[in-house]
Amino acid sequence: MSTQVMMPATTGSPAPPQARGTIPAPPRGGRGKGSRTLPYLLLLPAAVLLAVVLGYPIVRLVGLSLNRAKLRDLVKGTESWNNFANYTAILSDATFWAVLGRTIVFAAACVVATMVLGMMLALLLAKLGRVVRLILSISLLMAWSTPQVTATQVWQWLFDTRYGLVNWALVRAGLTGFDNHSWLAAPASLLTVAGAAVVWGALPFVALTLYAGRTQIDESLYEAAGMDGATPWQAFRSITVPMLAPIITMLAALSTIWDFRVFTQVYLLQQAGGITSETNLISIHAYRTSFSGNDFGSGAAISVVMVLVLAGFSIFYVRRMLKEVQS
Amino acid sequence: MEGITLMHIRRMMIAAAATSSLLLSACGGGAAADPELATPSADAEGALTVWLMDGSQPETVVEAVNAQFKEKYPNVDVTVELQQWAGVQDKLTTSMNSSSAPDVVEIGNSLTAKFADAGLLSDLSDVSDDLGADRWLPGLAPSGELDGERYGVPYYGGVRVVMYNKDHFKEAGVEVPTTLDELEQVAAKLAETKGDKASGYSPFYFPGKFWYGALPFIWAEGGDIAVKDGDEWKGSLDSTESRAGLTRLKNLVDTYSTAPTDGNEVTNWEVFQEDNVGMVMDSWWAPGAVVGANEAFADKVGVFPLPGVQADKTAPAFFGGSDLAVPEKSDSRGLAVEWVKILTSTDIQTQLAKEGGVIPNTEAAFTGHEGNDFLLAADEAAKVSAFTPVSPMWGNVEADSVLPDMLVKIFSGSSSVDDATAEANTKVAEILNG
Numbered sequence: 158m159s160t161q162v163m164m165p166a167t168t169g170s171p172a173p174p175q176a177r178g179t180i181p182a183p184p185r186g187g188r189g190k191g192s193r194t195l196p197y198l199l200l201l202p203a204a205v206l207l208a209v210v211l212g213y214p215i216v217r218l219v220g221l222s223l224n225r226a227k228l229r230d231l232v233k234g235t236e237s238w239n240n241f242a243n244y245t246a247i248l249s250d251a252t253f254w255a256v257l258g259r260t261i262v263f264a265a266a267c268v269v270a271t272m273v274l275g276m277m278l279a280l281l282l283a284k285l286g287r288v289v290r291l292i293l294s295i296s297l298l299m300a301w302s303t304p305q306v307t308a309t310q311v312w313q314w315l316f317d318t319r320y321g322l323v324n325w326a327l328v329r330a331g332l333t334g335f336d337n338h339s340w341l342a343a344p345a346s347l348l349t350v351a352g353a354a355v356v357w358g359a360l361p362f363v364a365l366t367l368y369a370g371r372t373q374i375d376e377s378l379y380e381a382a383g384m385d386g387a388t389p390w391q392a393f394r395s396i397t398v399p400m401l402a403p404i405i406t407m408l409a410a411l412s413t414i415w416d417f418r419v420f421t422q423v424y425l426l427q428q429a430g431g432i433t434s435e436t437n438l439i440s441i442h443a444y445r446t447s448f449s450g451n452d453f454g455s456g457a458a459i460s461v462v463m464v465l466v467l468a469g470f471s472i473f474y475v476r477r478m479l480k481e482v483q484s
Numbered sequence: 485m486e487g488i489t490l491m492h493i494r495r496m497m498i499a500a501a502a503t504s505s506l507l508l509s510a511c512g513g514g515a516a517a518d519p520e521l522a523t524p525s526a527d528a529e530g531a532l533t534v535w536l537m538d539g540s541q542p543e544t545v546v547e548a549v550n551a552q553f554k555e556k557y558p559n560v561d562v563t564v565e566l567q568q569w570a571g572v573q574d575k576l577t578t579s580m581n582s583s584s585a586p587d588v589v590e591i592g593n594s595l596t597a598k599f600a601d602a603g604l605l606s607d608l609s610d611v612s613d614d615l616g617a618d619r620w621l622p623g624l625a626p627s628g629e630l631d632g633e634r635y636g637v638p639y640y641g642g643v644r645v646v647m648y649n650k651d652h653f654k655e656a657g658v659e660v661p662t663t664l665d666e667l668e669q670v671a672a673k674l675a676e677t678k679g680d681k682a683s684g685y686s687p688f689y690f691p692g693k694f695w696y697g698a699l700p701f702i703w704a705e706g707g708d709i710a711v712k713d714g715d716e717w718k719g720s721l722d723s724t725e726s727r728a729g730l731t732r733l734k735n736l737v738d739t740y741s742t743a744p745t746d747g748n749e750v751t752n753w754e755v756f757q758e759d760n761v762g763m764v765m766d767s768w769w770a771p772g773a774v775v776g777a778n779e780a781f782a783d784k785v786g787v788f789p790l791p792g793v794q795a796d797k798t799a800p801a802f803f804g805g806s807d808l809a810v811p812e813k814s815d816s817r818g819l820a821v822e823w824v825k826i827l828t829s830t831d832i833q834t835q836l837a838k839e840g841g842v843i844p845n846t847e848a849a850f851t852g853h854e855g856n857d858f859l860l861a862a863d864e865a866a867k868v869s870a871f872t873p874v875s876p877m878w879g880n881v882e883a884d885s886v887l888p889d890m891l892v893k894i895f896s897g898s899s900s901v902d903d904a905t906a907e908a909n910t911k912v913a914e915i916l917n918g
């Protein structure tokens with residue numbers, strides 16, 4: 158969906174001014190009151206829908222985070238203001254900071270891997286013949302449509318200690334040290350397997366979007382660069398990257414949001430192996446605090462912090478994107 | 485102490501009520517403090533919604549209960565809805581807190597205390613005698629109790645048993661062990677005859693996260709997870725006894741188990757069928773499942789309860805299972821109690837034991853297992869049992885994976901038994917004391 162929105166801005170140099178010109182300027186002054194309120198009336202249904210679907214949960218979340226809201230309080234209706242106790246409790250909890258730090262490192266690694274591999278796939282798609290490209294595109298779409306739970310199970314079995322394909326292949330290749338090797342035992346190793354599953358799931362969207370952007374770049378630019386003696390790497394850096402910059406920023410922003418919230422992959426792998434307390438990400442921490450710990454107030458406070466961190470990232474990305482579109 | 489006094493007062497009041505016709509008429513004849521829990525008259529009308537877990541009982545049992553109930557209350561419609569275990573905790577929390585709460589719910593028994601503490605469950609103390617409290621298995625009864633009040637009625641239970649390969653035992657010339665020391669000797673003999681870990685044979689297979697399997701080792705030595713001292717929970721994983729149990733298990737795992745030290749137990753029954761495992765602990769239903777899935781392997785499957793330190797007492801088994809409870813917000817609690825009464829009666833429990841293959845809530849119903857050696861071994865194991873600390877906060881200990889994490893650290897060697905137990909002990913006490 159976002160692809161569609163972004164496309165006009167990235168169709169090379171001629172597009173933006175033209176696109177801007179085609180939008181009719183809003184009528185100004187001289188008209189009756191009715192026409193001035195009409196746009197707002199037309200916005201109203203969407204605004205109401207957003208307020209209900211997005212606004213209410215956020216208000217409720219913030220409200221919960223500021224109250225004592227154990228399960229019993231929810232049942233008995235005894236939620237009560239507790240003077241930011243939830244926030245002071247989580248912020249003074251070493252576990253929370255460990256989880257937050259782990260999540261940031263995990264998300265950053267996933268975003269970088271997704272963007273690099275996504276770009277490589279996009280460039281590959283651009284170079285491939287039609288038939289192979291079609292096959293690759295379909296494969297990507299199929300990977301994209303695989304539910305996270307199913308995909309994670311497959312990854313878990315690939316890396317299974319006893320029956321895993323990875324260990325089997327490594328042992329066959331002569332690396333006998335991997336016989337019965339547990340990929341989930343070490344926290345970093347578990348998160349790497351989870352990260353691989355996350356990146357695998359995110360690649361199709363990133364690769365196809367970048368590929369769509371790449372097809373819009375005028376080939377004559379590359380021809381000209383080639384004539385000037387530019388290497389492919391130079392052409393990539395001087396043409397592809399700047400032209401795709403707004404798309405790259407948008408995809409990086411989306412990936413950051415997605416990867417910061419990763420839940421399923423890690424949660425499922427924790428059931429299969431590893432040490433849970435050393436592999437929790439912030440979303441899992443919030444979930445466990447709320448639903449297993451019966452402390453919905455603290456769980457909500459963790460979620461609010463999560464939202465704030467993401468909002469910080471988003472502002473950075475949006476400002477960057479606006480700058481790129483303008484230049 | 486306070487509870488006993490209160491109960492005395494209640495009994496005295498009942499006695500007073502019985503002798504005074506004035507009081508009797510005022511109370512409407514009900515002895516229960518909660519009149520809604522009193523037995524409704526036979527012409528009661530209404531609808532009853534019951535939530536049971538999918539797989540807990542065969543349909544025939546539900547039908548039999550409904551038939552008996554219909555006889556008693558012909559004008560009440562009962563709807564039994566089967567729930568899936570996955571995600572049921574959140575679903576129960578929400579639905580029991582709504583105005584359309586179900587009237588009877590089945591709850592995993594380590595969660596009863598949590599729901600009771602949240603105020604979601606009816607206090608059934610007044611009707612517990614009527615529900616047959618005196619015949620419940622002593623191992624199942626504590627889970628439904630919180631601060632001396634009864635909230636959950638034991639429905640059925642399950643334990644872990646040891647499956648062994650009869651052929652391998654014969655080859656090694658060993659018998660079923662009757663003490664934990666003997667179990668180690670049997671494992672050593674199996675390793676001698678069938679091969680050691682390096683050869684891929686596992687005399688005693690034990691994946692690291694299997695905490696239900698590890699608890700009996702702790703309990704057998706006299707250790708525990710935590711004990712309540714007044715109002716405070718005191719962790720006892722770092723006690724000499726607990727550490728002795730875990731050290732024994734670690735030696736077994738180190739020497740005889742090929743299982744992943746951070747793996748879980750879900751594939752135990754499948755690994756067992758590969759024919760290179762001598763002994764493995766698993767759920768009581770697993771031996772039946774092996775036989776059902778693998779006819780060629782059936783003759784090799786033997787079962788025994790995990791032995792204790794001394795031959796006269798098996799290791800206390802973790803007695804998991806389900807409780808039945810009546811949500812506080814149900815609008816037909818009297819009828820709900822009647823329905824529960826039928827489901828937990830001895831004749832229905834016998835049918836459940838026979839057709840469902842679970843451990844019933846009373847020893848009298850063990851007759852349902854006659855002729856099934858696997859289930860008889862499970863009954864044997866269930867006779868000596870123990871339970872996790874009954875606290876509303878226990879769910880957090882499970883959710884934080886405190887025990888599996890501790891075990892994984894011990895078995896993988898990343899922490900010593902002393903360090904890992906000390907760490908887990910602090911966490912458990914911290915969580916339980918809120």
